[in-house]
Amino acid sequence: MSMDLRSKAAVAGVGLYGLGEAPGETHMEIMARAVKAALDDAGVALAEVDGLFTTNMNNLLAGPSVAEYLGIVPRVTDATNFGGSAFVAYLQSATMAIATGLCEVALICYGSNQRTASGKLHSPVEPQPYEAPYKPRNPITAYALATARHMHDFGTTRRDLAEVAVSMRDWAQLNPDAFLRDPLSVDEVLAARMVADPLSVRDCCLVTDGGGAVVLVSEARARTLRKAPVWVRGFGVAHTHKSIMEMPELTISPAAISGPLAFDMAGVTPKDIDIVELYDAFTINPILFMEDLGFCPKGQGGRFFTEGHSRPGGRLPVNTNGGGLSCTHPGMYGVFTIIEAVQQLRGEAGARQVSDCALALVHGNGGTLASQATGILGLER
Amino acid sequence: MTDFPNGPDAQFRQFLAEGRFMLQLCGACGRHVFAPRVLCKHCGSDRLDWVAASGxxxxxxxxxxxxxxxxxxxxxxxxxxxxxxxxxxxxxxxxxxxxxxxxxxxxxxxxxxxxxxxxxxxxx
CATH class of the missing domain: 2.40.50 (OB fold (Dihydrolipoamide Acetyltransferase, E2P))
Structure with missing residues (x-):
């Protein structure tokens, strides 16, 4: 019998900094300013942080580098690099550390200056001997293959993909922090420059700067907060491959594993979820994840977006900040799914606030549909 | 069974240089694997033998x-x-x-x- 980890940790504070462009600042400076914002939001001092959960695109030894910069000596550190899903996966390791008493205040944090530093997606160089001879443009070529297969198997169309991009943009227009806020139409997406068929440049996430941080605390510490805690009701983490070549099925992501784990722990079903915050690296991601997480049948993800359910006023809002496609995508997006969910649950989301929002699903994606992490956050334990 | 001086990764490329497209077949579970590796990804066996790919x-x-x-x-x-x-x-x-x-x-x-x-x- 395993330990019950439901609601053993709560989000006490969240912080954002430098979404879009933060010229002249390093990834660490951007991250630290987000950390400061999250600690202030929580009403927790930096000296109270005894658990560190972080990775980034710059530091090979991210744990020691980030702890050194912040001047903390954590009792517990997890700097596992799952890719962009890592920060959602840290809901698991941080809750484990808190539930076992190894730490009381866990800090999840990330920062990147990849837009102003290089202007393009920064990816660590790792030899891919069985892909390299064929000139992959990872990650997009891998996602293009999955998209092509989904279209072949289920009749998903480029118009369905475009509807995903437009849904994100509709939300971004309500978010002052979003990087792209101009109106976007399906026709504009369809007419955009092709990068790797069937994906155009408008099917791809942004390349921005940005930092995000989340402070998690124990149940006891949560009782002393000035704001209502947001409980970590459940989580699940799964990865099935690294190279797209060894993905078991191109149209079924490991979200089909991580999702049920999270729902089981939380004791809820997809029908109970009020908002969904997904890692939308490419327009195919939300389609796959809505299917794999059980919000619609396999093959119906495109229809879900085309019918408008995800948009402002829809029955199940998805990526209420505008997502990686229109709000921010500083290399690793996962932490921003948690931050947006917490802001919505607390009723702090301004013009984009979803009414009657009590239970949120957050979902991180890493690598080429490789690592998936799901979290369920709620106002009620 | 031949003892190769190199690991499976180098061996695959050596075969290619000789004009041969070879795959590994698991002697324990009878399934092929790719990319080349030391342990069968299906059953964990290290009995992976090189066989000619059908193409x-x-x-x-x-x-x-x-x-x-x-x-x-x-x-x-x-x-x-x-x-x-x-x-x-x-x-x-x-x-x-x-x-x-x-x-x-x-x-x-x-x-x-x-x-x-x-x-x-x-x-x-």
Missing amino acids: RATVHAATVVRQKPEKGGDYLYALMDLAEGVRMISTVVGTPPDAVRIGDRLRAEIDDTPRVVFRKEGAA
Whole structure:
């Protein structure tokens, strides 16, 4: 019998900094300013942080580098690099550390200056001997293959993909922090420059700067907060491959594993979820994840977006900040799914606030549909 | 069984240099694996033997990478279903990239790189 980890940790504070462009600042400076914002939001001092959960695109030894910069000596550190899903996966390791008493205040944090530093997606160089001879443009070529297969198997169309991009943009227009806020139409997406068929440049996430941080605390510490805690009701983490070549099925992501784990722990079903915050690296991601997480049948993800359910006023809002496609995508997006969910649950989301929002699903994606992490956050334990 | 001086990764490339497309077959569970490795990904056995690939494959998924002509132009990047039940990233030669479809039947060959590439059945 395993330990019950439901609601053993709560989000006490969240912080954002430098979404879009933060010229002249390093990834660490951007991250630290987000950390400061999250600690202030929580009403927790930096000296109270005894658990560190972080990775980034710059530091090979991210744990020691980030702890050194912040001047903390954590009792517990997890700097596992799952890719962009890592920060959602840290809901698991941080809750484990808190539930076992190894730490009381866990800090999840990330920062990147990849837009102003290089202007393009920064990816660590790792030899891919069985892909390299064929000139992959990872990650997009891998996602293009999955998209092509989904279209072949289920009749998903480029118009369905475009509807995903437009849904994100509709939300971004309500978010002052979003990087792209101009109106976007399906026709504009369809007419955009092709990068790797069937994906155009408008099917791809942004390349921005940005930092995000989340402070998690124990149940006891949560009782002393000035704001209502947001409980970590459940989580699940799964990865099935690294190279797209060894993905078991191109149209079924490991979200089909991580999702049920999270729902089981939380004791809820997809029908109970009020908002969904997904890692939308490419327009195919939300389609796959809505299917794999059980919000619609396999093959119906495109229809879900085309019918408008995800948009402002829809029955199940998805990526209420505008997502990686229109709000921010500083290399690793996962932490921003948690931050947006917490802001919505607390009723702090301004013009984009979803009414009657009590239970949120957050979902991180890493690598080429490789690592998936799901979290369920709620106002009620 | 031959004792190879190199690991499976180097051995695969050595076979390619000799003009041979070889795959690993598990002596314990009877399934093929790719990419080359030390332990069978299906059963964990280290009894992986090299066998000649049939060279028969179909296109599982394909993308055309769009690139300006001065940079080499558009090219096909595809995932192939090999008859042995494994998948492999490769490309298709002898057919324009836009004319390759999921399900197309292919035959493997080794180009000058050397690397395994595929040609549509019946294509010149």
